Amino acid sequence: MQLSLPFTTLLAGVLLALNVNAVPVAQQPRMVTLPLKRMEVRSDEHPRILLQQQINRASKRLALMTGREAPTEAMMTEALRKRVLEVEGPEGLERRRVGLFGATKDKRFNRTGVPKNGKRSPKKGKNAGNAGNAGATGNTGATGNGGAAAGSSAIGGPDSATGVEVANTPTTGNSLGLNIEGPDVGYLATIQMGTPPQNYLILMDSGSADLWVASEACQSTAGGDCGNHQTLGSTSSSSFVASNTPFQVTYGTGAVQGAIIQDDITVAGLTLKAHTFGVTTSETPDFADDSVPFDGLMGLAQSTLSEQQTPTPVESLASAGLISDAITSYKISRAADNLNDGEITFGALDTTKFDQSTLTTVPNVNTQGFWEAALDAITVDGQDTGLQGRTAILDTGTTLIVAPVDDATAVHQLITGSQADGQGGFTVPCDFNQSVALTVGGTVFAIEPQDIALQPPNQDGSCTSGISGGSFGTSNTEWLVGDVFLKNAYYSTDVGKNTVSLAKLV
Missing domain, CATH: 2.40.70.10 (Acid Proteases)
Known part of the structure; x- marks a missing residue:
């Protein structure tokens, strides 16, 4: 699949939330559910500028999905320039000149439209996020069924640094948390990978078909490592099996490349041994930047789209008999409702x-x-x-x-x-x-x-x-x-x- 989109002109179809504190409950063995959580996007951008970022991103995504010639980066930059001129006049253009046209990206035009003024916890180390049956214990300090993330309010309140709102405890068995990017943009869940299992916040995307997280050697195309994200490799996981088979995926909000590997993954308590997926060795800042709170992405389209040429996790769960069918079901919550009741279910409809x-x-x-x-x-x-x-x-x-x-x-x-x-x-x-x-x-x-x-x-x-x-x-x-x-x-x-x-x- 090819879902590429230029640097400054997109509003992320995918940001993510941080931590999950729901505990898997073994209730329905042929189906598992992950609650969707919401993250509020903090942006001082004018709504029409955010709109143009979203139009640019979605226009290119649809063009590439349907095999048409996509808008060029120059076309989308010009559309954004016109929108800034309309809203803020020549002064706005001058203030953003480097971010729009130069090599240095203005922080107000990053992939999400979110100013990079929030502070995140120190970069996660090898043992951060170890996940046992008692609950999530990692990325941001969730401590089990009742624990709120470090730096966040009680369930339903936004994290003071990231704007993440924690989902309610799931109403269906075998459940973990899945976050929703605000304003009602993208959705993510915490799953476990490796031995010992560690928590990874993963974007759930029905418009792609590859699963990946950052490797321990991952580098940003902008320089430096791949940011404050949980990584996977032989140092952190004893069940990690490397290969020399490369992969590359280009999305509407950036691109990644790396290698195919095998390792154990667990989705809401269901474990796939030696599952085949990817770890990235190179990510664009759209994924590698510290302001991006997710660790990887799970594509939930059909595997015929997979650039890695591998089955998706839901297909593998069904093949292994861990769920009844390769079904993915979504109940998406709305930020304005403040119910935090979004869930994703694998194997059936709830x-x-x-x-x-x-x-x-x-x-x-x-x-x-x-x-x-x-x-x-x-x-x-x-x-x-x-x-x-x-x-x-x-x-x-x-x-x-x-x-x-x-x-x-x-x-x-x-x-x-x-x-x-x-x-x-x-x-x-x-x-x-x-x-x-x-x-x-x-x-x-x-x-x-x-x-x-x-x-x-x-x-x-x-x-x-x-x-x-x-x-x-x-x-x-x-x-x-x-x-x-x-x-x-x-x-x-x-x-x-x-x-x-x-x-x-x-």
């Missing part, structure tokens, strides 16, 4: 999370290995936009809904008070209360108005729309449907049946 009468299962229409469903209709307050033959790539690693410009315009023409900004984005009234809905498999899935009218407000009192337009040619019909929609449905994928399921949340 029927306590959705209205079973609304469960809709449709074929995956993507032949490459992404998860893509046919859209029956796109409506606003029940009025059909007239857009036919569209499909939706369902991607947990994308914040917005990004559609062809003409499609996005058709949707906003039915939204009272909406305005196009001339760069692919739209604004809507902050008191927006119309029902935008996607119909899949005959079932209408409405999007909460708060997920369309993104906070905080712009200076003119409007709110940025969660639906944006991207230029991908003249005949494209694919939409990239990210968290703006996925927060509003239970979402599940099945490798064996090659299907996508959606249901209404309860």
Whole structure:
């Protein structure tokens, strides 16, 4: 898979949260659940600048997913330059000149849009994060089922340095914590790797198919090591088996390269012995920087996309009989709700999370290995936009809904008070209360108005729309449907049946 995107122009589809303090509970041996946790992004950026970063990232991600020519770095830098000029004028451009055009990256244009003013704990050593059956004990000091992370408030409160909000104790057995990047952007879980097992915070991405963490020898392309992240190698793990087989993956928010290895991994108490995956020897700052709180990434698309040419963990868990089927299911929480109730389940669907009468299962229409469903209709307050033959790539690693410009315009023409900004984005009234809905498999899935009218407000009192337009040619019909929609449905994928399921949340 090729999901590349340039340096300064992206808002991370993937940041991560730090620590998990839920304990695995052996309740359902053929399925395991990891709760999703939320991390608040701390940024002093104007909402429209953040919007442009997200549009740039999602536009390139979708173009590369669908085999079209992606926007160039120059095109995206120019779009960001125009947005800064619009919002902050020439003074803003001058202040950011080096970060936009020079070799030195302005800290306000890092991969997440988050100023690098937070302090993290000292770099984790060999024994940091040892995880036994009693609970997570590592990355940031979580100490078991009731323990909060060092430097954080009680469950539900943000970490003072990272903005991480800790998820509630899972409601389903065999559960650990999975974090959500704010504002409702990316999701991660703590799993264990190596012998003795140590905790690793891993981004869960339904739009890729490779698992990796940093090696003990990892170097940043910007110089130095790969930051304040847990590493894996023969020094820290006695079960680590190296190889000389290289791999390289390019994402929408950076790139990594390294070597294929084998080591034990444990997902919510289920252990895969000598699992094959990757350790990175080189990472771009999008992954290596200290401001990035995750240790690696787990791709949850089909392994036909894998650059490592290896099965995904969920596929391996199913092959080993540890879960019933190679199914991954998502209940994504919304930051504004402050419920911290997001969970990811491997092996089945958690029927306590959705209205079973609304469960809709449709074929995956993507032949490459992404998860893509046919859209029956796109409506606003029940009025059909007239857009036919569209499909939706369902991607947990994308914040917005990004559609062809003409499609996005058709949707906003039915939204009272909406305005196009001339760069692919739209604004809507902050008191927006119309029902935008996607119909899949005959079932209408409405999007909460708060997920369309993104906070905080712009200076003119409007709110940025969660639906944006991207230029991908003249005949494209694919939409990239990210968290703006996925927060509003239970979402599940099945490798064996090659299907996508959606249901209404309860």
